[in-house]
Amino acid sequence: MRQPYHHGDLRRALLTAATEAIVEAGPAALSLRDLARRVGVSHAAPAHHFGDKTGLLTAIAAEGLELLAGALEAAGGDILATGQAYIRFAVTHRAHFEVMFQPSLLHAEAPELVAARQRAGQALSDSLTDPRVTDGVADQARLAAWSIAHGFATLWLAGALPPDLGGDAPDAAAPVLRLLFEHPPAT
Amino acid sequence: MRQPYHHGDLRRALLTAATEAIVEAGPAALSLRDLARRVGVSHAAPAHHFGDKTGLLTAIAAEGLELLAGALEAAGGDILATGQAYIRFAVTHRAHFEVMFQPSLLHAEAPELVAARQRAGQALSDSLTDPRVTDGVADQARLAAWSIAHGFATLWLAGALPPDLGGDAPDAAAPVLRLLFEHPPAT
DNA sequence: CGCCCGATCTTGACGACGACAAGATAGCCT
DNA sequence: AGGCTATCTTGTCGTCGTCAAGATCGGGCG
Numbered sequence: 001m002r003q004p005y006h007h008g009d010l011r012r013a014l015l016t017a018a019t020e021a022i023v024e025a026g027p028a029a030l031s032l033r034d035l036a037r038r039v040g041v042s043h044a045a046p047a048h049h050f051g052d053k054t055g056l057l058t059a060i061a062a063e064g065l066e067l068l069a070g071a072l073e074a075a076g077g078d079i080l081a082t083g084q085a086y087i088r089f090a091v092t093h094r095a096h097f098e099v100m101f102q103p104s105l106l107h108a109e110a111p112e113l114v115a116a117r118q119r120a121g122q123a124l125s126d127s128l129t130d131p132r133v134t135d136g137v138a139d140q141a142r143l144a145a146w147s148i149a150h151g152f153a154t155l156w157l158a159g160a161l162p163p164d165l166g167g168d169a170p171d172a173a174a175p176v177l178r179l180l181f182e183h184p185p186a187t
Numbered sequence: 188m189r190q191p192y193h194h195g196d197l198r199r200a201l202l203t204a205a206t207e208a209i210v211e212a213g214p215a216a217l218s219l220r221d222l223a224r225r226v227g228v229s230h231a232a233p234a235h236h237f238g239d240k241t242g243l244l245t246a247i248a249a250e251g252l253e254l255l256a257g258a259l260e261a262a263g264g265d266i267l268a269t270g271q272a273y274i275r276f277a278v279t280h281r282a283h284f285e286v287m288f289q290p291s292l293l294h295a296e297a298p299e300l301v302a303a304r305q306r307a308g309q310a311l312s313d314s315l316t317d318p319r320v321t322d323g324v325a326d327q328a329r330l331a332a333w334s335i336a337h338g339f340a341t342l343w344l345a346g347a348l349p350p351d352l353g354g355d356a357p358d359a360a361a362p363v364l365r366l367l368f369e370h371p372p373a374t
Numbered sequence: 375c376g377c378c379c380g381a382t383c384t385t386g387a388c389g390a391c392g393a394c395a396a397g398a399t400a401g402c403c404t
Numbered sequence: 405a406g407g408c409t410a411t412c413t414t415g416t417c418g419t420c421g422t423c424a425a426g427a428t429c430g431g432g433c434g
Contacts, residue, residue, distance in 0.1 A: 231393085
């Protein structure tokens, strides 16, 4: 009288268990055997769905990029809201975010990953286009916006920022983002 | 007719071998036994100097923070130069930089690490103090400067930035950093 | 309706790894 | 000269990722 032989949706269960494990101890400490134990399957079951450990992290990264693209699109095109949405995504989907930007953990050319990356890049580019900036420096303005949001999110997740910023990352980021966003564009 | 029993400076040799290995395959793929083979000692020798694998990464992070502090101080107080120095450090000491901001890989409260972190934080704070900004928003200006430099460096190392920026990170970052630095402070 | 084929999961094994314990060696200080 | 301690080696254990082979399920076709 055990669990049914077929899990039903083992792939999804493994992905969510993996994100929980990554939040707890980081991507490096992730163990396929531990995931199998958490979900209640044999130690080799995860490999069937993801090939290897890197494949699992690649799937998480791809999922994260898709989720990020959706979050950015939902921000509605406002630059400050986009920056805050980027940072909100990082803290609410910490596991995904931490894996997404570590190529050494991923199969960099996996089709699902490159497609997701392309989609997220497009969403980011669409959201960060400041109508006040002429085309010439638009790329640099996007780069600056992406950099400041990504930097704030990364430093926040690393625990490198002073604790007096409070507990809500997007709130704490707002005045910082405004320093870049709300000023007359250079020349 | 083998190597002498005592290596001479095994600790230093392990640290440099570790940085090379991290540059090649990332911190997660680091193996103490592989390091021992590279340096030509037994498989348990590294543990004597660093306790465990996390201890080795902690030592690298502390060393990186010290090196970063020195690089920032050498930038001479100019904000743009500091931002470029930060990014230059990230690409020239990629292994150190990747480890420094991943607390899950480190012994967070190791004395050498907290001391180095304090020193680097002080150097950063000293270098990023814009005399044009009044004290009230100075903290946010420092945060913005740190975020944009850190974000650019992180995205660059992740290979997430478009290739048409050229091969030199500090050069590519200069116009981006200027968008934040060279504008009248927000009231 | 029955069967069979593929997808899914299990079992077992192998080599590599981190960590620990116990012993060997070397340099140094008195 | 002699011992003391830091340094390094050897041996071992449990865990991990990965592979191969087998067991079990379920859906589609005859």
